[in-house]
Amino acid sequence: MTATSTTTREAEPTALHTPVIDWFDQHARDLPWRRPEAGAWGVMVSEFMLQQTPVNRVLPVYEEWLTRWPRPADLAAEAAGEAVRAWGRLGYPRRALRLHGAAAAIAERHGGDVPKDHHQLLALPGVGEYTAAAVASFAYGQRHAVLDTNVRRVFARAVSGSQYPPNATTAAERKLARMLLPEDDTTASRWAAATMELGALVCTARTPSCGGCPIVDLCAWRGAGSPAHEGPPRRGQTYAGTDRQVRGKLLAVLRESTRPVERAALDAVWHDPEQRSRALTGLLTDGLVERLPDGRYRLPGTD
């Protein structure tokens, strides 16, 4: 026997794998981007949409996009403004612009196929550390540490014994995630999806369902008596009255209009002229809005 009798009471890193993956086999949601027919492009589209937007709101828009633009080249052939319009009310519409840009880069540089290489993925607009790892892992079955907010919370609790992870991803978290990663690609990919799902369904931020957790007996946070988060409040951003709200209102007008709109129509969305102007300038700078020679406005490239 490999007598790995440790003197500590810490579980072996691999002790978490089987219960979490078995739980995933039983409880994984049947999401469209997890089905084989989704392909790498489906996975990539879903990852963009899921950046800061809940699954339930993504589902219908995802279906629309994949039906309308089944391949990256299909999206790349459209005006960027069409992507912004089809983004609907998912929020953070710059993601639509970036996804359109990623599709164009894939069409031009990668022969129309979502690249498999992690470094090439990272080079695409809108693809950061998380999304590159997620696409490589979920679409191509590669072995990557996939650190999203769910996984970070699961690790913070189960391993580090904290209620919440740090505000920003730390080097220590990356190191831990790599240490916990199963050796073979297939299991690692499964592990990534399973830990994410566990965080989304059981080990939730507000009120975790520890009764249904497959690793509750191994959880360091539970073992410590579920201590409350220490330190300053983790976030706090009001939305009402911010430039973001004004930008949202402006863009909503343009999204819903097939035709270019007059400046007056945009001015009607907000009372404060200064903030209005600042928001519109920001949208123009970001490339989310286009100003025509006649002074009207529209989503970029739309007729």
Add this chain to the structure above:
DNA sequence: CAGTCGTGGTT
């Protein structure tokens, strides 16, 4: 590294 960037459901 902290600020910015949408939107809507839940507590």
Add this chain to the structure above:
DNA sequence: TAACCAAGACT
């Protein structure tokens, strides 16, 4: 009801 939260990226 105000605050929190949701598969982040970018500057």
